Amino acid sequence: MAGNILEARGLRKTFGDLVAVDGVDFHIAEGETYGLLGPNGAGKTTTISMVMGLLERDGGDVVVDGKPISTSSTSAKAAIGYVPQDIAIYPDLTARENLDFFGRLYGMPSSTRKQRVDEVLEIIGLADRAGDRSEEYSGGMKRRLNIGIGLLHGPRLLMLDEPTVGVDPQSRNAILESVERLSREGMAVLYTTHYMEEAERLCDRVGIIDQGQIKAEGTRGELVAMVGGRDRVHLATTDRTEPAVGPLQQHPSVDEVTAADGSLELLVRGAAEALPRLLETAASAGVSVTSVDVVEPNLEAVFLHLTGKALRD
Amino acid sequence: MRAAVLIALKDLRQRVRDKSFFLWGIVAPVGLAAIFSLLLGSVADGDSISTTFGAVDLDGGEQGRVFVEEVLGAVEDAGVVDGIEVYGSRDAAEAEVSTGALDAAFVIPEGFTAAVASGGETAIEVIGYIDSPIGTEVARSIATRYVGEVNGVGAAIGTVAALEGAMPSQADLDEMVSGILQISSPLRVGTIEAADKELESSTFYSAAMAVMFLFLIVQFGVLGLLEERENGTLNRLLAAPMRRFSVVLGKALTSFTIGVLSMTAVIVITTFALGADWGDPIGVAVLVLAGVIAALGLMMMVAAFARTAEQAANLQAIFGFLLAMLGGAFFPVAAAGGLVETLSKITPHAWFLRGLGDLAGGAGLSGIVGALWPILLFAAVTGGLAAIRLRKVVAP
Numbered sequence: 001m002a003g004n005i006l007e008a009r010g011l012r013k014t015f016g017d018l019v020a021v022d023g024v025d026f027h028i029a030e031g032e033t034y035g036l037l038g039p040n041g042a043g044k045t046t047t048i049s050m051v052m053g054l055l056e057r058d059g060g061d062v063v064v065d066g067k068p069i070s071t072s073s074t075s076a077k078a079a080i081g082y083v084p085q086d087i088a089i090y091p092d093l094t095a096r097e098n099l100d101f102f103g104r105l106y107g108m109p110s111s112t113r114k115q116r117v118d119e120v121l122e123i124i125g126l127a128d129r130a131g132d133r134s135e136e137y138s139g140g141m142k143r144r145l146n147i148g149i150g151l152l153h154g155p156r157l158l159m160l161d162e163p164t165v166g167v168d169p170q171s172r173n174a175i176l177e178s179v180e181r182l183s184r185e186g187m188a189v190l191y192t193t194h195y196m197e198e199a200e201r202l203c204d205r206v207g208i209i210d211q212g213q214i215k216a217e218g219t220r221g222e223l224v225a226m227v228g229g230r231d232r233v234h235l236a237t238t239d240r241t242e243p244a245v246g247p248l249q250q251h252p253s254v255d256e257v258t259a260a261d262g263s264l265e266l267l268v269r270g271a272a273e274a275l276p277r278l279l280e281t282a283a284s285a286g287v288s289v290t291s292v293d294v295v296e297p298n299l300e301a302v303f304l305h306l307t308g309k310a311l312r313d
Numbered sequence: 314m315r316a317a318v319l320i321a322l323k324d325l326r327q328r329v330r331d332k333s334f335f336l337w338g339i340v341a342p343v344g345l346a347a348i349f350s351l352l353l354g355s356v357a358d359g360d361s362i363s364t365t366f367g368a369v370d371l372d373g374g375e376q377g378r379v380f381v382e383e384v385l386g387a388v389e390d391a392g393v394v395d396g397i398e399v400y401g402s403r404d405a406a407e408a409e410v411s412t413g414a415l416d417a418a419f420v421i422p423e424g425f426t427a428a429v430a431s432g433g434e435t436a437i438e439v440i441g442y443i444d445s446p447i448g449t450e451v452a453r454s455i456a457t458r459y460v461g462e463v464n465g466v467g468a469a470i471g472t473v474a475a476l477e478g479a480m481p482s483q484a485d486l487d488e489m490v491s492g493i494l495q496i497s498s499p500l501r502v503g504t505i506e507a508a509d510k511e512l513e514s515s516t517f518y519s520a521a522m523a524v525m526f527l528f529l530i531v532q533f534g535v536l537g538l539l540e541e542r543e544n545g546t547l548n549r550l551l552a553a554p555m556r557r558f559s560v561v562l563g564k565a566l567t568s569f570t571i572g573v574l575s576m577t578a579v580i581v582i583t584t585f586a587l588g589a590d591w592g593d594p595i596g597v598a599v600l601v602l603a604g605v606i607a608a609l610g611l612m613m614m615v616a617a618f619a620r621t622a623e624q625a626a627n628l629q630a631i632f633g634f635l636l637a638m639l640g641g642a643f644f645p646v647a648a649a650g651g652l653v654e655t656l657s658k659i660t661p662h663a664w665f666l667r668g669l670g671d672l673a674g675g676a677g678l679s680g681i682v683g684a685l686w687p688i689l690l691f692a693a694v695t696g697g698l699a700a701i702r703l704r705k706v707v708a709p
Binding site: 049052054072073074075076077084086087089091097102105107 | 316319320323326327330331544545546548549550551552553554555556557
């Protein structure tokens with residue numbers, strides 16, 4: 001596809017008997033932010049490691065900016081900025097020294113390196129602490145420096161592997177704003193996360209990954225349409241649920257009812273309006289509802305719909 | 314190579330900043346060399362050993378006189394002992410030894426001369442002071458050597474008698490014994506040639522501490538590889554546009570530079586501060602480079618087999634001290650003989666110190682080849698094993 005910065009086809013990786021990534025395909029266009037959304041252990045980091053050329057692939061191809069990537073690639077890696085999941089900085093060096101070292105490593109000429117370091121320090125909000133050793137920074141500041149190193153050399157593709165894990169809300173927001181700004185500036189971004197709200201806020205397209213496979217892919221709207229725009233209503237009960245299943249299924253706004261031990265799961269159109277009548281129906285059937293949980297159609301609901309489990313399971 | 318140099322420069326900046334280079338590469342070796350030189354230097358250089366022997370001649374014959382006057386006299390004249398006191402009885406000498414007034418006393422038994430003349434076995438008794446093991450050992454060595462010589466004379470006379478079918482007369486015997494002993498010179502005391510190859514104490518301890526800490530300080534480069542893996546920066550390096558091998562090369566370059574800088578600093582400081590005489594600069598430089606390469610080989614092997622940086626640091630410390638001890642950095646293990654002496658020959662430390670000794674003895678570059686190749690062999694073996702395993706550390 002013309003204009004794609006990244007094309008990954010048929011990625012596969014096994015560790016012994018465990019298939020960590022199984023036939024993953026996706027692409028990212030220039031200026032597009034693509035999210036890999038999945039729970040821990042879904043295969044996100046393994047996928048990103050193969051795309052980066054850090055991990056040997058058992059199968060598949062990766063092309064970045066028109067150049068194939070492998071573990072022995074050198075020049076092709078220059079087009080990629082990498083922000084690992086764990087903070088990867090040198091604590092006994094200052095922010096400026098950290099940035100300057102990686103700038104040199106990426107072959108940035110000294111004439112532009114200093115200026116670019118200053119720019120990035122401004123972007124990540126560390127300009128006034130640039131001369132302090134990074135071991136003296138707060139967790140959020142370290143996270144921002146972690147990101148700054150990844151975007152220092154002006155990569156065409158920035159890969160962020162769960163960059164907000166363990167970050168306070170203020171720093172998290174700053175990180176998300178940085179990613180939004182980079183995307184607006186035309187940088188292609190691959191963003192892995194298990195936070196549904198981050199994927200919804202940042203990503204133009206999302207790939208939902210679980211057990212090493214991309215279960216579905218598309219824009220938020222396309223993905224939500226998969227669950228029919230219906231709300232998911234969870235009714236917790238103290239009684240047997242079977243007597244209420246039939247009457248609830250007869251309800252015109254209810255598309256699907258699933259009975260579980262002590263609870264009922266309903267797919268409902270317009271849950272806000274229908275809920276009082278649904279509770280009445282349940283009560284008429286002799287089932288007492290102790291709590292109600294309504295999940296509006298979002299990526300969490302899509303993930304639940306596709307995998308049968310919650311993102312944080 | 315450019316990436317490796319950048320990584321090495323970054324590592325060196327970190328090591329200078331956390332002061333580990335100064336502490337382990339300069340302060341510790343120079344400090345310990347100074348302490349050892351002050352504490353043990355005068356003893357090692359033989360400046361202040363005060364030894365006094367006693368002698369009791371119960372024989373009264375020619376051989377007893379020769380031992381007391383000529384042999385012990387020569388030992389005293391050579392400065393090996395401070396004095397020889399002659400006593401009339403064994404008890405008198407033993408009493409002096411028991412108080413520590415004498416380090417040891419020789420007792421020449423009755424019939425010593427006759428036994429020598431007749432070819433019979435004989436011995437000189439040595440009484441040693443319990444707190445003077447060195448003096449006692451010296452005395453025992455003198456007596457053993459002399460008795461060995463005179464027993465040889467006795468055996469020669471016995472052989473003559475057997476060939477001629479009868480023992481010669483007493484006058485002939487005395488003439489023969491005197492003649493043979495003059496030829497064989499029962500005990501010579503003078504400058505030992507090997508002493509020229511020994512290092513002065515300040516030089517020895519400077520070199521010993523320098524080479525011992527060399528094997529510890531090189532860890533700051535190679536161990537960085539494991540530290541980078543543990544703190545996540547290794548992946549960041551591997552994501553950069555450079556060859557994977559550059560990371561290993563950069564770490565090796567760091568260790569090499571730290572090793573050379575440390576050795577150079579210790580050599581310069583101990584030369585001026587402790588009066589160490591390291592010898593021919595070119596020869597020393599070659600030995601230092603070989604030593605650094607050997608230390609690097611060992612460190613890379615340890616890093617390749619260890620699972621964590623902490624485990625590698627501990628292993629390197631154990632290997633560093635063990636090799637230093639076996640290599641004679643603390644005490645002369647070669648004198649121990651047997652297995653210890655054999656093991657010392659596999660340590661680069663022993664060969665490094667031997668090479669410096671050769672240089673001190675006046676040898677040039679060609680004269681230290683014998684010490685160089687075992688050091689480089691050690692480097693090749695450990696480095697080879699490391700090369701096989703280190704691939705895994707940066708393996709994709």
